[in-house]
Structures are given as C-alpha cells and as structure tokens.
Amino acid sequence: MDIKWRNYSHSVVAKVVAFIIVILCLTSSITIFANIEVLHNEDFDxxxxxxxxxxxxxxxxxxxxxxxxxxxxxxxxxxxxxxxxxxxxxxxxxxxxxxxxxxxxxxxxxxxxxxxxxxxxxxxxxxxxxxxxxxxxxxxxxxxxxxxxxxxxxxxxxxxxxxxxxxxxxxxxxxxxxxxxxxxxxxxxxxxxxxxxxxxxxxxxxxxxxxxxxxxxxxxxxxxxxxxTQDYLNPRIVEWQDNKLLITDSLYQIAALLIVLIVAFIYLIVVVGRKPYDNQVQLNFFSRIFNDFNLVMCILLVAIWAIVISESEQFKSLNLIFLITLFAASLSLLLVLSLVTHFKNRTLMKNTLIYKIFHRLFSFFRDIYNSGSVGLKVVLIVIGYPIIVAITFFMFPITLGAAAWIAHKKVKEFNAIKEGVKKVKDGDLHFSINASGDGEFAKLAADINSIADGLSKAVENEIKSERLKTELITNVSHDIRTPLTSIITYVDLLKHEKDQSKVDNYLEIIDQKSQRLKVLTEDLFEAAKASSGNIQVNLEAIDLMSLITQGLGELDDKIQESELDFKISHPKDRLVVKADGKLLWRAIENLLSNIFKYALQGSRVYIDVTNVGTVATLTIKNISAYELNISSDELMERFKRGDESRSSQGSGLGLSIAKSLLEIQRGSFNIEIDGDLFKAIIQMPLVQTN
Structure with missing residues (x-):
C-alpha cells in the first residue's frame, strides 16, 4: 500500500493536479476579494x-x-x-x-x-x-x-x-x-x-x-x-443587508480556498524535485534560471500585477482580473517552486549570478595566490586591494574595515609564531603554536610545531633509552649475580667441608645455579640475536593448527604437572601461514613457558585461532598468579617480569624474544592486560591461494 501511494503521490500527474489546485484557489480568492474591494468598494467591517x-x-x-x-x-x-x-x-x-x-x-x-x-x-x-x-x-x-x-x-x-x-x-x-x-x-x-x-x-x-x-x-x-422617513431608510437597509451577506459569504469562500491552497502548496513543496525511490533532487527547466534573477522576476510580477489591478480602470472586470491573476500566479508559482528545488538541492546561493561571478573571481585569484611564492602573493594583495576598493566604492567603510580586520588577524598570527619560537628556543618543547587556516603563517606554525614535536619525541626516546639501559644493567646484574654468588659461596664451603653428604648437597646446588646461569646467558644471547635480526629465516607454508597440536603434545608432561586446563578453539578450515616453523614454535613456546611459570594453578588457558582477512590470529589467554600492576608496554621490555619482586625463575626475556622472532617473520605480537587476565596476540600472514 505504501509503495503504491508513494508512486502516485510523487507522479507527474499528482504534481500537475496540485499545481492547478494552488493556482485556481489563489486566483479565485483574489478575484473574490477584488470583486468586493476594487469593484464594489466595500468595507469588510x-x-x-x-x-x-x-x-x-x-x-x-x-x-x-x-x-x-x-x-x-x-x-x-x-x-x-x-x-x-x-x-x-x-x-x-x-x-x-x-x-x-x-x-x-x-x-x-x-x-x-x-x-x-x-x-x-x-x-x-x-x-x-x-x-x-x-x-x-x-x-x-x-x-x-x-x-x-x-x-x-x-x-x-x-x-x-x-x-x-x-x-x-x-x-x-x-x-x-x-x-x-x-x-x-x-x-x-x-x-x-x-x-x-x-x-x-x-x-x-x-x-x-x-x-x-x-x-x-x-x-x-x-x-x-x-x-x-421609511422611504429613505428601507432601500438603504436592504442594500446594507445584501452587502453584508455578500461579503460574509465571500470571506467564507476565501477562507476555504486558502485552506485548500495551503495544503496543496505544502504538498508541492514536499514532492517538488522528488521522484519515487530516488532521493536525488531533480532540477527542471526553470531551475536553469539564476536564483537572483528568479527572485527579481517574482517581485516584478507581483508589483506589475498590483499596479495593473489597482490603477488601470479598463481592467476592472472580474474576467480580466481572473485572467491576469491566473497568468501572474502560474508564472510566479513556477519560479517559487524552482527556488524550493534549489533549496532542497542546497544550491540556493550557488545558483545565483552574483555567487558565480564572485566565485570565479575568487577561484582565479586563489589559484594564482596558492601557486605563487610569498612575493607574488604580496604583489597580488598590493594590486588587488585597490581594485576591490574601486569596485566596492559604495561600501568603502566596510571594505576598509575588512582589510583592517584581516591585517590585525595576520599580525596576531605572526606574533603568536614569534612567541612560540621563543618558547621552543627556551626549552618548552611541549608548547604548540595555535594558527588556524591554511595560509603561509598557518603552514609555518605547523612546521614549527612539527619540529618541536620531533625534538620532544627525540628527547623522550633518549630519556626512555637511558632509563631502559639503567634498568637493563640493574636487572641483568641482579639476575646473573644471584646464581653466581651462590656458586662462589658453595665452592668456598666445599673447600672446608669434610662431610660427604653435605658435599653432595653443595654440588647439587652449584649444579642448579650453574644451569640457571647458563639459561640466563643463552636467553640474553638469543635476545640479542633476535633483536638484531641476525637469524636465518626460512619462510614456508605452515599449517598453524598442526604446529600448535604437535607442540602441545610434546609439552603434555608439563601441562599435566601444571594442572592447567587448556581450551582450544579454531575454525574448521585449515589455516596455512607463511612462517619459519622453528622460529614460530620458539615464540609460542616462550609464551607457554611463561604460562607454566606465572599462570594461576588450576586455572584455564584459552587458545583461540581465527581467520581475519589476510592474516591468521592466535590468541592465548590465562589468569596470572601474580598481580599485574604494570602496563603491557613495560611488560614487553627486557628483563621485566609480572612479579616485581623477581622471586620467580624467569629471565624476563621471553616476551621480548617472542616479539623479535615474530617480527623477523613479518608477523606481529601484542599483549593486553585486564586486571589479572593476560592476553597474548600473534598475527601471521596467510598463504595466498588462487
């Protein structure tokens, strides 16, 4: 039902009928009014x-x-x-x-x-x-x-x-x-x-x-x-009664006609320029007329009509008034509907002759201004401003005021840039110069802000690098010194110990600490190689789920020992990624090793594999046994651990090594922390198949 109604309401026939109704109602109401006011010279009171x-x-x-x-x-x-x-x-x-x-x-x-x-x-x-x-x-x-x-x-x-x-x-x-x-x-x-x-x-x-x-x-x-006498009064009373009845009926007729006119006119405004199921505004023949000409023509039509009706005695007959009004109303309504169409199309101002002239002049000077050097722009301003003043001599105070306002604005922009340069020179690298627009001063301010931002980032990076170096030295010293001190201490005890049982115990402790020192040394060496990219990479097609399933099978003993419940989710289709199988598993193994060390005992570990466009995403989630009170960025740094007391056996290099190994395979690695929830996200490019 709605489709049929829209087809009919937006049809040409419906629009023509509504147009005719508006014209006839307007012409009839004006003719009735003229019959009373112009021809009979009656008072509506x-x-x-x-x-x-x-x-x-x-x-x-x-x-x-x-x-x-x-x-x-x-x-x-x-x-x-x-x-x-x-x-x-x-x-x-x-x-x-x-x-x-x-x-x-x-x-x-x-x-x-x-x-x-x-x-x-x-x-x-x-x-x-x-x-x-x-x-x-x-x-x-x-x-x-x-x-x-x-x-x-x-x-x-x-x-x-x-x-x-x-x-x-x-x-x-x-x-x-x-x-x-x-x-x-x-x-x-x-x-x-x-x-x-x-x-x-x-x-x-x-x-x-x-x-x-x-x-x-x-x-x-x-x-x-x-x-x-009654002879004087009676005919005049009868004439007064007839005139009152005529005017009252005429006013009711005019009111009814105006109500119908308003309804039909509103309908025309709504549907003009529209077609069923086409939201684009349709312009007609009258829409080609410039809107300023259109408006002037409407005003002239109304003025000429009023003069002809009120001043020309030869037209004081109802038929001629009706015909003249019909012609003027039809043409005026067409012009008004054309303006409404342009208003819907948002071209009410753009379709004026004045706008087009000034727009072309502005575009011409703007193109010259934007394509030239600063010197050319100054020359254009020096030559163009007197020309503008000469053209707009009738509004010279406004032109002068506009020029003064623009000059004041440019001086403020220059002073703001000068003050900003001074602040940056004095060391305030976070100061930003506020210069709106896209002129020369705005571009200069943007360049200075970019320089300040670059300097600020360089200083921040340098400070961060120095802090990381200090923390790296501190963490490496702490992690290496702890087993080394134990080894030295127990070696010294061995020199004086006579009891064989204690000697065996000391040797076992020395062996554990030396193995710990060996792991730290190997991890540090591997981290250095991975971050430098000095590792041979052999990229090939790897079935990601097969790699994960095989690796988890090899770690089954550790899984059983950790009492962790692994939950795996993956799509039915095979996901073949382009990677080095050994390096990819090494990165995944580092993540699993962290889980074995830091996951809450008896909790669940979720491994989700998904296909996201041209990459495969591997997400590993677990609940940490330690309070994760550091950010994900800090946790990715070397020798950082989730337990700030560093009481666990990890080196703090696992995540950093995993990130470096994945990046040299053209993959990516990120972590997210939400309370005690630890989430590691690996993305690897899929092998493109035809």
Whole structure:
C-alpha cells in the first residue's frame, strides 16, 4: 500500500493536479476579494456590524447632509451672496495678497525703491479691475456652492431637515418643531452644544466621531434638525443587508480556498524535485534560471500585477482580473517552486549570478595566490586591494574595515609564531603554536610545531633509552649475580667441608645455579640475536593448527604437572601461514613457558585461532598468579617480569624474544592486560591461494 501511494503521490500527474489546485484557489480568492474591494468598494467591517445604523454608510450619508446644511447656513441666501455678504475680510485679504504677488513680480509699475505702503497704493490703482474681477469670481463660486448644496439636499428622497443660523432659518418642512422630528424612525437633533440621536445604537458606531467633527462648531443659538422617513431608510437597509451577506459569504469562500491552497502548496513543496525511490533532487527547466534573477522576476510580477489591478480602470472586470491573476500566479508559482528545488538541492546561493561571478573571481585569484611564492602573493594583495576598493566604492567603510580586520588577524598570527619560537628556543618543547587556516603563517606554525614535536619525541626516546639501559644493567646484574654468588659461596664451603653428604648437597646446588646461569646467558644471547635480526629465516607454508597440536603434545608432561586446563578453539578450515616453523614454535613456546611459570594453578588457558582477512590470529589467554600492576608496554621490555619482586625463575626475556622472532617473520605480537587476565596476540600472514 505504501509503495503504491508513494508512486502516485510523487507522479507527474499528482504534481500537475496540485499545481492547478494552488493556482485556481489563489486566483479565485483574489478575484473574490477584488470583486468586493476594487469593484464594489466595500468595507469588510460590515461583517461585524449588527445593524445598518452601526455601519459606515449611514454615518457617511448623515455627515454629507450636515455638511450641505452647514454650507447653506454659511451662505444664508442667494441675495446675501450677491450682496457680498460672504466676502469676509480674510477672503478679501487672501485675494489681494495673491494679486499683489503677481503685481510684484510681473508688473512694470512695481518700484522696489518705494516702501511697501507706497507700492500697495500703486497696486490698488493699477489692479483695480482685477480686484473687482476677483471679488465677482468669488461671489460666483460661493453662489455655485450654495446652489449645489441646495440641489444635493433636495436630491435626498425621504430627508426632512431644519436649520437655524442666527435669525436665518431654512427647512424643507412646514413643521419646524423639535417634537415633530422625533416622530420619524431615525433623527438627529443638534441644538447649540447639545445633541440627540435616534436610534440609540448610532452612539455605538465606531465612526460616530464623524458627526462630532461636523457639528463641533455649531453656536449656542444655532440648531440643525435632521429626520429620515421609511422611504429613505428601507432601500438603504436592504442594500446594507445584501452587502453584508455578500461579503460574509465571500470571506467564507476565501477562507476555504486558502485552506485548500495551503495544503496543496505544502504538498508541492514536499514532492517538488522528488521522484519515487530516488532521493536525488531533480532540477527542471526553470531551475536553469539564476536564483537572483528568479527572485527579481517574482517581485516584478507581483508589483506589475498590483499596479495593473489597482490603477488601470479598463481592467476592472472580474474576467480580466481572473485572467491576469491566473497568468501572474502560474508564472510566479513556477519560479517559487524552482527556488524550493534549489533549496532542497542546497544550491540556493550557488545558483545565483552574483555567487558565480564572485566565485570565479575568487577561484582565479586563489589559484594564482596558492601557486605563487610569498612575493607574488604580496604583489597580488598590493594590486588587488585597490581594485576591490574601486569596485566596492559604495561600501568603502566596510571594505576598509575588512582589510583592517584581516591585517590585525595576520599580525596576531605572526606574533603568536614569534612567541612560540621563543618558547621552543627556551626549552618548552611541549608548547604548540595555535594558527588556524591554511595560509603561509598557518603552514609555518605547523612546521614549527612539527619540529618541536620531533625534538620532544627525540628527547623522550633518549630519556626512555637511558632509563631502559639503567634498568637493563640493574636487572641483568641482579639476575646473573644471584646464581653466581651462590656458586662462589658453595665452592668456598666445599673447600672446608669434610662431610660427604653435605658435599653432595653443595654440588647439587652449584649444579642448579650453574644451569640457571647458563639459561640466563643463552636467553640474553638469543635476545640479542633476535633483536638484531641476525637469524636465518626460512619462510614456508605452515599449517598453524598442526604446529600448535604437535607442540602441545610434546609439552603434555608439563601441562599435566601444571594442572592447567587448556581450551582450544579454531575454525574448521585449515589455516596455512607463511612462517619459519622453528622460529614460530620458539615464540609460542616462550609464551607457554611463561604460562607454566606465572599462570594461576588450576586455572584455564584459552587458545583461540581465527581467520581475519589476510592474516591468521592466535590468541592465548590465562589468569596470572601474580598481580599485574604494570602496563603491557613495560611488560614487553627486557628483563621485566609480572612479579616485581623477581622471586620467580624467569629471565624476563621471553616476551621480548617472542616479539623479535615474530617480527623477523613479518608477523606481529601484542599483549593486553585486564586486571589479572593476560592476553597474548600473534598475527601471521596467510598463504595466498588462487
């Protein structure tokens, strides 16, 4: 089921369907929004309005009525305008100032040498006709405004009003009583500084301040009464209800479309650039476009679309808006999905034109810089930095700051190297110069650190060699002097001893000590030969298990005597190694000899043979009778024993001899210590068969 679903979800058909869904949902939601906002110029707040009286339209119409009534109040009557009653001192002064400015700059009668009062007197004589024309023009404009206000008031069907301005009254009703206006279904009464509106819910309108700003300059003796009949209110209430229903339904449609759009868009983001059972991102035709061009094209498309939709009156039809949005959305989505594909492929920055230009320039200069000498690098820096400054002149402070930071960093690296050299020169061989990066200073620091490490290792090796020499002399002296002292002592006793039984006992002890001295001498000689490599090696094919089985058979008496339980594990197939049979067995015998001497009595000895690639591994494990309180490296040294008291009969050369014998056969030998567990590991190369 999962396989079928993945095949379908990542198919081209599924991606195309999801793409079409995203485009259609986006285009439809924008078209619905444009239908409300652009074509019908509706306010989305109507969704939250509970009644017509709490809406924008009601207060907007009321404000227009009040403004027209106030204009009529201002002009009073036609006769007042014609008689110049509206020409106040401020209006006349404004007209004179405008004409005087024209007189000052355009008239030849203006004399700059005269005083302003003298020039103003000349101005009134020269511009007398223009002053009269300006007054007549103002009267004509006021008369036109007065008539337009009356016409607009008359155009409101179902509007009843009364206004009083001082002694002047005007109304479209024969009954001017306040109580009469209160009989209508909606009214507003502004009398002096007091006001009364009905219905009361008008006071809850968030735009009520429109009325306050329109009536705040009514004088105490003035009054404005406004009432609306059912003929005025009913069609407007029905229109408000229709608009609210339209916008509410449209918002639900937009929300549903956006939910589907988001789901489909997320799906596209997940599957774009992917194929079933192929984790590699697949780039398409649009992915060839540089990502910075892609981003600029997306921004331009959105900007052009917004300008065309909002500014061009010829496109204000739903069909054209839908087609324009469909084209812009399809192209923009293709470009966006291309960016998503590059983001998945981790090439979002690498596929930009700016990155490619700077990367090639950087690579070019880097190759020249890395291939040249220090002198060439200095020349490149001297020539290249002014060029970079010239190219980036618009961000010169940043370029200068970057150069100062780099210079400061290089100076710190140089000072660190200088301080490090001084410390190494003073004998601090463990000091390490910290210089990051891969520049000239970093390479120089690494070389100096290598020299210091080499000197430190040489000193450590020399100290270790001196310590080993001292311990070797001490151990050899101790191990040889002990039997030699016994021999000398018992020889001296023999010279004066008359009792034959004691003489025989002394001779037996002398024989044991001389044999011990002989073994020590032979082991020392063999160790010297093995470490020097001065042993003839005859490499041949040896069956490892046969060698071990035969050798253990020869040592059966010692095994029985030691009471050790040997456990052998080996593969079924033969393991044929390339080795010298005598030398290999000599090494194994040394290990077994150590076991007989140092293993815990009655314990088990494990011998495991395994095939590891091109080598055979022989692992021998046993429990030591002595506490192994030294490291494996120290135990491999000559004349070292597991018992630091040196009370056992070993020479301390067995492990060292075994290691040398195995190494001259191109094998390896290691030991591991875990508490009292002693593990010896031998690895020999297998014979390669075709």
């Amino acid at each position: 109507i969704v939250f309005e509970e009644s017509y009286y709490q809406g924008k339209d009601y207060l907007s119409n009321c404000s227009e009525v009040i403004e027209n009534i106030k204009k009529v109040q201002k002009y009073k009557s036609k006769e007042n305008i014609l008689n110049g009653g509206t020409l106040t001192e401020n209006v006349i002064a404004e007209q004179e100032d405008r004409l005087f400015w024209d007189f000052q700059y355009n008239s030849k009668s203006y004399n700059p040498n005269l005083t302003p009062e003298e020039n103003h007197k000349i101005f009134k004589e020269v511009y007398a006709d223009k002053l009269v024309q300006a007054k007549n023009s103002q009267i004509k404009q006021d008369l036109n405004d007065f008539n337009m206000a009356l016409q607009r008031l008359a155009g409101y069907e179902g509007l009843v009003y009364y206004a009083k301005n001082g002694e002047t009254e005007f109304s479209n009703s024969t009954d001017k009583a306040k109580e009469y206006f209160k009989t209508f279904p909606a009214y507003m009464i502004f009398e002096g500084y007091e006001n009364e509106v009905f219905p009361q819910e008008v006071n809850q309108n968030t735009r009520y301040y429109w009325l306050s700003s329109s009536t705040n300059n009514i004088e105490q003796q003035d009054a404005i009464y406004i009432a609306f």
